[in-house]
Amino acid sequence: MRIKLLAALTVALLAGCATPPPPAPGSAASKVVVMGKLKNIEVGPMRVARENGFLTVKVSLNNTSSSNKAMFYRFAWLGNDGFPVADEEGWKTLTLYGSQSSILPAIAPVTQATDFRLEVQSQ
Amino acid sequence: MFARFSILAVVVALASGCANNSPVLGGKNIGYGDSKAVELVTNEFGSTDLQMIAESMTRSLAQSGILQGRPVVQVYDVKNKTSEYIDTREITTSIKTQLMKSGTARFASDNTQMQSQVDQLKLQNQSGLYKKNTVAKTGNMIAAKYRLEGSISSIVKRSSDYKDVFYKFSLQLIDVESGLAEWMDEKEIRKTTER
Numbered sequence: 001m002r003i004k005l006l007a008a009l010t011v012a013l014l015a016g017c018a019t020p021p022p023p024a025p026g027s028a029a030s031k032v033v034v035m036g037k038l039k040n041i042e043v044g045p046m047r048v049a050r051e052n053g054f055l056t057v058k059v060s061l062n063n064t065s066s067s068n069k070a071m072f073y074r075f076a077w078l079g080n081d082g083f084p085v086a087d088e089e090g091w092k093t094l095t096l097y098g099s100q101s102s103i104l105p106a107i108a109p110v111t112q113a114t115d116f117r118l119e120v121q122s123q
Numbered sequence: 124m125f126a127r128f129s130i131l132a133v134v135v136a137l138a139s140g141c142a143n144n145s146p147v148l149g150g151k152n153i154g155y156g157d158s159k160a161v162e163l164v165t166n167e168f169g170s171t172d173l174q175m176i177a178e179s180m181t182r183s184l185a186q187s188g189i190l191q192g193r194p195v196v197q198v199y200d201v202k203n204k205t206s207e208y209i210d211t212r213e214i215t216t217s218i219k220t221q222l223m224k225s226g227t228a229r230f231a232s233d234n235t236q237m238q239s240q241v242d243q244l245k246l247q248n249q250s251g252l253y254k255k256n257t258v259a260k261t262g263n264m265i266a267a268k269y270r271l272e273g274s275i276s277s278i279v280k281r282s283s284d285y286k287d288v289f290y291k292f293s294l295q296l297i298d299v300e301s302g303l304a305e306w307m308d309e310k311e312i313r314k315t316t317e318r
Contacts, residue, residue: 050187051186051188052187052188054182054185054186056186072161074159086224087224088159089159089178090159090160090161090170090171090174090178091157091159091160091161091177092161092170092171092175093161107183107185107186108182109178109181109182109183109185109221109224109225110224110225110226111225111226
C-alpha cells in the first residue's frame with residue numbers, strides 16, 4: 001500500500017515538473033511569440049486569408065482582467081522558406097479595456113508572404 | 124639578463140591582455156536604440172506615428188486591389204494642417220518606398236523631382252555633350268494615371284492635468300482623367316499626457 005502511494009506521489013510530482021508540450025506546428029499558438037511577458041491578455045483564434053494577393057490576418061485578443069491593459073505587438077511576415085520577406089515592422093501599441101475582446105487586423109506588406117509570426121508583449 | 128627578459132615578457136603579456144577588443148569606441152552614455160520601438164518621449168508627432176501612418180496607408184492601398192497592373196502614380200506633398208512642424212515629405216517618402224517595395228505601383232516624378240528631371244533631359248538633348256544613341260529622348264515621359272494626396276490635421280486639448288493630441292491622417296487616390304477618388308483611407312492617433 002505504502003509502495004503504491006509512493007509510486008502515485010512520484011508520478012504526480014514528475015507530471016508537475018513536466019514542461020507543457022510545444023504548440024502544434026501551424027496552430028494559432030505556434031504563431032505567437034511572447035517577448036518577455038503577456039499578462040492578462042489571451043491570444044485566441046486567428047483568421048488567415050489571401051485578399052487581392054496579400055495575406056491578411058485577424059487575431060482575436062481577450063483581456064482577462066477587469067482593468068484596462070496596454071500591449072505592444074508587431075507582425076513578422078515570412079515566406080515559404082520560413083524567413084522574413086519584408087523589413088522589420090515597427091512596434092505598435094493597443095489598449096484593451098477591462099474584459100474586452102478585440103480583433104487585431106493586419107495585412108502583409110508584400111504578396112510573397114505566406115506565413116507570419118506575431119510578437120507580443122504587455123507592460 | 125634572464126630576469127630582465129622575463130620581466131619584459133610579463134609586461135608585454137599584461138599589456139596585450141589589457142588590450143580593448145571591443146568594437147565600440149567611447150560613448151559611455153550613448154547607445155544605439157531600436158528604431159522600431161514605440162517612442163513615447165513626448166506627445167508631439169514622432170517616429171512611431173510616422174511609421175504607423177505609412178504602414179497602415181500603404182497596406183490598405185496595396186491590398187485594396189485598385190492598383191492593378193502597376194499604374195503610374197504622382198504623389199503630392201501631404202498638407203500639414205496641424206499646429207506643429209511635421210516634415211510631411213517623410214510621410215510621402217515612406218509611403219512611396221513601401222508601395223514600391225510591395226510592387227503595386229510606379230511613381231512619376233513629383234513636384235520636387237520634376238525640375239531635376241527636366242534639367243537632365245535638357246542637358247542631354249541640348250548641350251551636344253553626349254553620344255546621340257545614348258541620349259534620352261524627350262516626349263517619352265509616362266504620365267500618371269492616379270495622383271495620391273493627403274493631409275494631416277490635429278486637435279489639441281489642454282487642461283491642468285492633461286494634454287490630449289488627436290491626429291487624423293487622410294489619404295486619397297484620385298483618377299487623373301476622371302477626377303474621381305478611387306480609394307481613400309484614414310488613420311487616427313490619440314496621444315495623451317497626464318501631468
